[in-house]
Amino acid sequence: MKPSGVDPLVAAARGAPAESVLVVTGAGISLASGIPTFRGTDPGAVWANEVMEKGTRAFFKRAPDESWQIYLRRFELARGAQPNPAHLALVEWEAWQAQQGRGFAIVTQNVDSLHERAGSRALVKVHGSLDKARCTARGCKLGPPRGTVPLESVDFGAFHADPSPETVPHCPACGSRLRPHILWFDENYTEHEGYEIERVFALARQARLVVFIGTSFSVGATEHIRAIAGKRGARMFSIDPVNASPAKDIETVTARAEELLPELMHVLSSKG
Incomplete structure (x- = not known):
């Protein structure tokens, strides 16, 4: 029909x-x-399971390791979807x-x-995109687009072995921390x-x-x-x-x- x-x-x-x-x-x-959606009624809706404050640059600055763990879980889920x-x-x-x-x-x-x-x-x-990471330094020459790299090119070995602010991956070009290439709620x-x-x-x-x-x-x-x-x-x-x-x-x-x-x-x- x-x-x-x-x-x-x-x-x-x-x-x-x-x-x-x-x-x-x-x-x-x-x-x-x-x-899962963000604001939907489906049981796995992200909005129901992740507090809004965690999807922010401010939270990344406070807890970059926890922020990366959240987005790596989402990346794995998305990578397995068709x-x-x-x-x-x-x-x-x-x-x-x-x-x-x-x-x-x-x-x-x-x-x-x-x-x-x-x-x-x-x-x-x-x-933005879950399959990319981005340098936190605004003037970084990595890319294009500016400061971005494919997530799968980033070495998360040390981070997976011991998740902490110290083991968060760093930019191969300038040494600054890498972040998810995602528009956060406190950004424009x-x-x-x-x-x-x-x-x-x-x-x-x-x-x-x-x-x-x-x-x-x-x-x-x-x-x-x-x-x-x-x-x-x-x-x-x-x-x-x-x-x-x-x-x-x-x-x-x-x-x-x-x-x-x-x-x-x-x-x-x-x-x-």
Whole structure:
């Protein structure tokens, strides 16, 4: 049976002008891959198990070893997950848009690597990425992007053997401590060029169709995108099995993305 809500999305996708389709994904899209959300109702929701203060730069300064232990656990969980049908359908949508000569991009709030592993190319990770570490020294020449290295290139041997502030890995270029390449709650989007917030603003200005997937609309990026795209007359949808959209200008589709998006692509592809 065809998921409810797919027809308006099909019509919007087929009728979107050439400028761009912008998809904004939150933690809900990765839930079907086994990665807990932050603010969701799922039993493993991070919000219910990690206090907000631990996701901050201030906490890293106080307890860098405990901070790294938290993020290494999350990295291991994310590394073991696989892209689900929603991620794969977005890859198909990107290809379909290209065939039509139209733009397409994803802005994800997620720090897992499921979009990349599924094959998405036009992707902005506005909150950073679990698979990267970053030097804490602002002037460090490591990178690009500035100060970043793949997490798997970092030697955590001594840290795993004896987790402590002294064994937290250090930058191979300047010797400063390495930190997770994650936007923390007490930081802002201009903190690092790797978050590409200016590109996010540009994509929102270009978009004529914006589809939010699995987001609680509780972070700044979604509000910026909604405000910018809405002001320019974009049609906006929110796909979520539970959460209603927070604004009248966003149409709610109550469905699971891993069910709705493959059906969307089936209908789009069959109609050319």
